[in-house]
Amino acid sequence: xxxxxxxxxxxxxxxxxxxxxxxxxxxxxxxxxxxxxxxxxxxxxxxxxxxxxxxxxxxxxxxxxxxxxxxxxxxxxxxxxxxxxxxxxxxxxxxxxxxxxxxxxxxxxxxxxxxxxxxxxxxxxxxxxxxxxxxxxxxxxxxxxxxxxxxxxxxxxxxxxxxxxxxxxxxxxxxxxxxxxxxxxxxxxxxxxxxxxxxxxxxxxxxxxxxxxxxxxxxxxxxxxxxxxxxxxxxxxxxxxxxxxxxxxxxxxxxxxxxxxxxxxxxxxxxxxxxxxxxxxxxxxxxxxxxxxxxxxxxxxxxxxxxxxxxxxxxxxxxxxxxxxxxxxxxxxxxxxxxxxxxxxxxxxxxxxxxxxxxxxxxxxxxxxxxxxxxxxxxxxxxxxxxxxxxxxxxxxxxxxxxx
Numbered sequence: 001x002x003x004x005x006x007x008x009x010x011x012x013x014x015x016x017x018x019x020x021x022x023x024x025x026x027x028x029x030x031x032x033x034x035x036x037x038x039x040x041x042x043x044x045x046x047x048x049x050x051x052x053x054x055x056x057x058x059x060x061x062x063x064x065x066x067x068x069x070x071x072x073x074x075x076x077x078x079x080x081x082x083x084x085x086x087x088x089x090x091x092x093x094x095x096x097x098x099x100x101x102x103x104x105x106x107x108x109x110x111x112x113x114x115x116x117x118x119x120x121x122x123x124x125x126x127x128x129x130x131x132x133x134x135x136x137x138x139x140x141x142x143x144x145x146x147x148x149x150x151x152x153x154x155x156x157x158x159x160x161x162x163x164x165x166x167x168x169x170x171x172x173x174x175x176x177x178x179x180x181x182x183x184x185x186x187x188x189x190x191x192x193x194x195x196x197x198x199x200x201x202x203x204x205x206x207x208x209x210x211x212x213x214x215x216x217x218x219x220x221x222x223x224x225x226x227x228x229x230x231x232x233x234x235x236x237x238x239x240x241x242x243x244x245x246x247x248x249x250x251x252x253x254x255x256x257x258x259x260x261x262x263x264x265x266x267x268x269x270x271x272x273x274x275x276x277x278x279x280x281x282x283x284x285x286x287x288x289x290x291x292x293x294x295x296x297x298x299x300x301x302x303x304x305x306x307x308x309x310x311x312x313x314x315x316x317x318x319x320x321x322x323x324x325x326x327x328x329x330x331x332x333x334x335x336x337x338x339x340x341x342x343x344x345x346x347x348x349x350x351x352x353x354x355x356x357x358x359x360x361x362x363x364x365x366x367x368x369x370x371x372x373x374x375x376x377x378x379x380x381x382x383x384x385x386x387x388x389x390x391x392x393x394x395x396x397x398x399x400x401x402x403x404x
Contacts, residue, residue: 019044019054026061029101036097039083043094043128046073060131061098070117070132072125078316079119079126091119094128100135104232105285107278107318109133136279141328143201144385146335146392202389204328207380210277213248214376217262219369223253231277235375236287237269237355250373265372269355273313275377280324282379284353286313293358295368296321297348301330307347310360321351327382331389339393346386351377 016024020041027036047053053071060068073090080087089106096103103109111118115132117125209227213235216222226235226248239251250269255262271287286292292313299321300309313319327348334341354374359365368374 017041017044019048022058023061026098028097028099035084035086039093039097042081042083043073047071057129060129064131067114068129068131070115070127071129072117072127075124075126089119090126090128091130091133095130095133098130103135105274105276105278105283107276107281107283108136110136138280139325141204141280141324142332143203144328144332144335144389145199146202146389147199200392202385202392204324204381204385207384209380211275211282211380212378214378215248215250215253216369216374216376217255217258217372220255220257222255223250228275228277233275234272234287235275236272237266238271262372265356269373272355273353274318281320282322282351283318284313284321285318286315288355289315290356291315291358292356293354293360293371294319294321295352295360298322298327298351301348302326308360310358310362312358322379322382324382331386335389335393339390342386342390342393346383349379349382349386351379353377 016037020037023040023044024037027040044054047057050072056069057071059066060071079089081090081093083093091109092103092106095109100108106119109119110133111120111127112132112134115127115129117123117127118132119126209229210231211228211233213226213228213233214221215226226233228248230246232246234247236247236249237251238249240247240249241252250266250272268288268290270289273292274285274287276283276285284292284294293310294313295308295310297307299305299311299319300307302320302323305311311319327345330348331342331345334345352368352374354368354371356373357363357365357371359368359371365371
């Protein structure tokens with residue numbers, strides 16, 4: 001007699017078409033079987049309308065090392081595809097099914113040159129051939145070469161400006177970046193001639209926790225700091241008693257000083273934001289129905305904005321908020337300008353983000369501490385790299401302490 005379990009499995013697959021079953025044979029990973037089946041079933045219905053599309057997909061999946069044709073589906077209005085209760089980008093969904101089950105975001109994918117309809121091209125059709133995309137690799141950052149001798153004049157205007165700077169001061173960095181000339185910081189006198197043997201290499205190391213996140217209401221810190229080990233982190237307004245390591249749930253946090261404005265703002269955080277750390281770059285995606293606001297000196301420098309500019313990220317949009325390679329370039333250049341200029345880069349390793357309510361030049365709230373709900377993200381890798389470089393450089397001309 002057939003067991004009830006066998007019967008249920010048989011009934012499940014009795015509704016699955018042979019084409020779907022065949023394509024599921026190339027599925028990677030063993031999680032979310034039902035979701036993968038629905039995703040493939042949805043795809044098969046679309047591909048059957050195009051002559052040869054099913055055959056092209058099967059050839060790509062069965063011969064991954066060989067050149068294959070684009071397999072396309074029509075782009076939806078918002079570019080996303082609904083599978084069961086979840087919406088996602090089509091190329092991400094099918095790369096996840098057939099190649100990388102741990103894939104989290106389109107930021108982790110780059111289209112190959114052979115692909116004629118990549119997602120990023122904004123054409124009316126999107127290629128979902130998983131072998132027309134590659135996973136973004138984290139670039140290896142070159143070590144920073146720290147000179148044993150100082151090459152800067154202590155009276156240099158940048159450093160004089162730094163001595164008078166406060167926590168919320170204007171940036172020392174010019175908008176067009178540092179000079180590439182090692183001796184350019186000295187306005188008078190000749191800089192030391194540095195030989196290769198006088199340079200100490202300081203390498204970047206990836207920490208266990210790539211960032212920590214602290215939550216604030218106005219100028220009050222609320223709750224414990226969240227330490228992120230996962231490269232994909234959600235910060236939302238819900239409660240999650242399961243203590244998920246990938247989620248920082250602000251709904252769980254209590255504050256006796258909370259006023260009605262804060263309460264109202266917290267109710268609108270909703271799905272909040274998604275932080276991705278991919279290929280040496282940090283992205284912020286707004287999942288909330290309300291906008292989020294970001295102040296990132298690294299992002300501002302890259303776009304030529306003023307260092308303290310606040311960027312608005314509308315619902316459904318994302319922004320690259322930190323680039324390790326840009327930071328490495330600035331750090332490598334700044335070691336030739338002295339301890340204080342290197343220390344100034346610590347400000348670049350902290351990113352502030354507010355929910356629902358903005359601040360800055362366009363708002364009556366001039367400072368982030370005037371916003372009802374906001375977070376501060378500390379990037380551990382860059383901070384620890386800075387700390388090691390500053391240690392190698394020795395004491396500054398003016399006493400100062402590093403915060404890591």
